[in-house]
Amino acid sequence: MMSINLDPRLQADTVEIIELDLSTVRLMNDRRFPWLILVPRLSDLVELTDLSPGDRYRLMDNIALCSAALRNVYPDTHKINTGALGNIVRQLHVHVIARRTTDAAWPNPVWGVGTAEPYEDGVREAVVCDLRAAFKAGA
Amino acid sequence: MMSINLDPRLQADTVEIIELDLSTVRLMNDRRFPWLILVPRLSDLVELTDLSPGDRYRLMDNIALCSAALRNVYPDTHKINTGALGNIVRQLHVHVIARRTTDAAWPNPVWGVGTAEPYEDGVREAVVCDLRAAFKAGA
Numbered sequence: 001m002m003s004i005n006l007d008p009r010l011q012a013d014t015v016e017i018i019e020l021d022l023s024t025v026r027l028m029n030d031r032r033f034p035w036l037i038l039v040p041r042l043s044d045l046v047e048l049t050d051l052s053p054g055d056r057y058r059l060m061d062n063i064a065l066c067s068a069a070l071r072n073v074y075p076d077t078h079k080i081n082t083g084a085l086g087n088i089v090r091q092l093h094v095h096v097i098a099r100r101t102t103d104a105a106w107p108n109p110v111w112g113v114g115t116a117e118p119y120e121d122g123v124r125e126a127v128v129c130d131l132r133a134a135f136k137a138g139a
Numbered sequence: 140m141m142s143i144n145l146d147p148r149l150q151a152d153t154v155e156i157i158e159l160d161l162s163t164v165r166l167m168n169d170r171r172f173p174w175l176i177l178v179p180r181l182s183d184l185v186e187l188t189d190l191s192p193g194d195r196y197r198l199m200d201n202i203a204l205c206s207a208a209l210r211n212v213y214p215d216t217h218k219i220n221t222g223a224l225g226n227i228v229r230q231l232h233v234h235v236i237a238r239r240t241t242d243a244a245w246p247n248p249v250w251g252v253g254t255a256e257p258y259e260d261g262v263r264e265a266v267v268c269d270l271r272a273a274f275k276a277g278a
Contacts, residue, residue: 046218047206047218048199048202048203048206048219048221049206049207053199053200053203056196056199056200056203057199059199060192060196060198060199061195063187064187064188067188068188079186079224079225079229080186080188081222081224081225082187082222082223083220083223083224083248084222085218085220085221085222085248086218086220087238087245087246087248090218099226107226108226108250109224109226109248109251111247
């Protein structure tokens with residue numbers, strides 16, 4: 001498995017969930033939103049188009065696995081939001097977020113809304129375990 | 140070619156650029172941002188995962204074509220932003236936006252920022268023609 005130099009900000013804001021074939025999946029440490037970040041484990045990626053076509057297809061498969069895992073753990077998900085922005089953190093990463101009509105930003109995007117609220121200890125571990133189990137069930 | 144029932148809001152906010160194999164590409168009528176919208180021409184799509192795996196790969200190819208066309212017409216692009224949100228307009232559509240560090244929202248996302256500023260007549264047609272030519276050169 002390729003190793004990866006994770007951007008320090010991504011490292012600080014997230015915790016690892018699972019390694020998929022192309023990407024590392026991490027959970028944003030913000031209990032307001034079930035929010036996964038995929039980071040392809042290849043060097044010097046900024047844009048989706050820096051990936052080969054085959055790796056772009058693998059990334060799309062990884063996105064679909066994240067969507068399924070989120071819907072499994074959060075059955076009240078109303079919409080999945082997917083985005084690759086990278087205006088602040090340049091390292092290529094893809095957001096996959098489960099949106100509920102009751103969440104703190106609905107119907108707006110989550111980026112830049114308010115301040116992240118870290119999970120409480122114990123709760124975060126439970127979420128991580130539930131998501132890992134969902135990935136393993138769906139892979 | 141499949142026809143499509145375009146959501147009335149997407150219809151009102153955008154003008155057609157080109158038909159790709161899976162998606163219709165439209166330009167958001169907002170001169171603040173070079174902003175394309177891809178709409179897959181299949182019925183009853185809400186999530187990316189409503190597409191078959193093969194159609195998801197075709198969508199990824201369509202996204203890459205949009206990125207290349209935007210970079211061709213806007214060489215000062217600093218970052219491409221790509222997103223599938225759909226919290227307001229449910230019909231599956233993907234945003235591909237050329238971001239400049241001088242634009243009205245940088246480094247924040249463009250969604251929900253300020254008010255759209257329609258292109259002036261004549262300018263819009265020039266942008267449409269330039270983008271069509273870039274798609275034809277890159278396809």
